[in-house]
Amino acid sequence: DVQLVESGGDLVQPGGSLRLSCVGSGFTFSTFEMHWVRQAPGKGLQWIAYINEGGSGANYADSVKGRFTISRDNAGDSLFLHMNSLRVEDTAVYYCARASVTTEYFSDSWGHGTLVTVSS
Amino acid sequence: EIVLTQSPATLSLSPGERATLSCRATQSVSRFLAWYQQRPGQAPRLLIYDIFNRAPGIPDRFSGSGSGTDFTLTISSLEPEDFAVYYCQQRKDWPITFGPGTKVDIK
Numbered sequence: 001d002v003q004l005v006e007s008g009g010d011l012v013q014p015g016g017s018l019r020l021s022c023v024g025s026g027f028t029f030s031t032f033e034m035h036w037v038r039q040a041p042g043k044g045l046q047w048i049a050y051i052n053e054g055g056s057g058a059n060y061a062d063s064v065k066g067r068f069t070i071s072r073d074n075a076g077d078s079l080f081l082h083m084n085s086l087r088v089e090d091t092a093v094y095y096c097a098r099a100s101v102t103t104e105y106f107s108d109s110w111g112h113g114t115l116v117t118v119s120s
Numbered sequence: 121e122i123v124l125t126q127s128p129a130t131l132s133l134s135p136g137e138r139a140t141l142s143c144r145a146t147q148s149v150s151r152f153l154a155w156y157q158q159r160p161g162q163a164p165r166l167l168i169y170d171i172f173n174r175a176p177g178i179p180d181r182f183s184g185s186g187s188g189t190d191f192t193l194t195i196s197s198l199e200p201e202d203f204a205v206y207y208c209q210q211r212k213d214w215p216i217t218f219g220p221g222t223k224v225d226i227k
Contacts, residue, residue: 035216037164045156045164045207047216061215095163102176103169105211106154110163 002026002109004096009114016086016118022079022096022111030054030074033099035107036081038092038116046092049081050099064090086118122147122210124219132227139195141222143208148188152212155184155193158221159204167206168193198224 008020022034036049049070050059058070069082079096093115097107123146133139143153153171156164166175168184171191181196195202203226208219 044221045158045209045218047209047218050216059214097164103154103166104152104173106166106169106175106209107164108166108175110165112163 002098004098004109004111006094006096006111006114009094009116011117011119012086013120014086014088014118018083018086018116020081020083020094020096020114020116022081024077024079024098027098027109029077033105034070034072034079035097035099036070036079037095037097037107037110038090039095039113040089040092043092051079083116086116088118090116091118092116121215122149122213122217124208124210124217126206126208126219126222128222129220130223130225132225133198134227135198135200137198139193139198139202139224141193141195141206141224143186143191143193143219145189145191145210149210149212152210153184153186153191154209154211155182156207156209156218157202157204158207159201164207195224 003025006022048061051070055072067085071080093113095113097110099105100108127142151170155168158164172184183194205221205223207221
């Protein structure tokens with residue numbers, strides 16, 4: 001079965017840093033583009049970052065550009081989100097999602113999410 | 121940025137009824153439009169991609185239609201597990217954007 005499992009969410013002070021991880025299993029991780037999507041409490045979905053299969057290309061939402069960095073380790077079937085200069089408004093559940101060629105690069109599998117709380 | 125709006129914000133229906141959800145884009149998204157379902161406490165689940173294609177394992181009571189800037193998700197006969205929030209998403213242009221969601225709740 002395809003699985004994505006996020007970890008690393010925590011309570012952090014404004015201005016702090018955090019690294020989220022997402023481990024994939026049940027599929028060939030290195031052949032899939034990946035995304036991070038977040039959801040603030042009681043709010044809708046917000047796409048924040050994308051990385052291509054090899055890790056050489058990435059794209060970001062303006063709200064996180066320059067503060068967050070997406071990366072991957074295909075040998076370890078892992079996706080990361082390095083988050084710096086965190087703000088209260090970054091508080092959200094963070095999901096990793098894979099983009100499948102089978103579904104025309106829309107996200108057919110999602111993790112359960114990891115909660116990031118930014119508060120003093 | 122392509123902005124997606126969804127209507128209505130909330131749809132109150134009974135099991136067995138037909139649900140019609142709308143998604144409108146500020147510019148054409150070509151075929152790059154998908155629908156997701158999110159139940160409380162769960163991750164989103166892909167229902168429809170490229171306007172009308174059902175994702176694997178999705179029952180045929182879910183169907184998508186539309187073109188250009190106006191799209192519709194139809195649930196032909198609501199089952200108890202269909203009461204959830206539904207989001208449309210475009211990937212025509214960066215940034216990828218989602219609509220604000222339509223909540224389908226039990227009347």
